Amino acid sequence: MRNLLTLARQFRDDENGAAMVEYSILVGIIAGAAILAILAIGGWVTGRFTGLCGVLNGKAGGTCDAAAGTGT
Known part of the structure; x- marks a missing residue:
C-alpha cells in the first residue's frame, strides 16, 4: 500500500x-x-513580378506572362 501511495505522489x-x-x-x-x-x-513577390510584367508589356513591347513566369 505504501508503494502505491509513493507511486501516486511521484506521478x-x-x-x-x-x-x-x-x-x-x-x-x-x-x-x-x-x-x-x-x-x-x-x-508580395508575385505582385512585384506581375507589376514588372505590366511595365515590360506596356513600354518595352515585349511579351511577358506573369502566371507562367516567361517573357521575351
Whole structure:
C-alpha cells in the first residue's frame, strides 16, 4: 500500500508532461507564424513580378506572362 501511495505522489509531482505540452504549443505557434510569413512574402513577390510584367508589356513591347513566369 505504501508503494502505491509513493507511486501516486511521484506521478502527481512529475512535471515533464506539462513541459512537453508547453513546448508543443510553442512549436505550433512558431510554425504557424513561419507559414504566414512565407505566404505573405510569396504574395508580395508575385505582385512585384506581375507589376514588372505590366511595365515590360506596356513600354518595352515585349511579351511577358506573369502566371507562367516567361517573357521575351
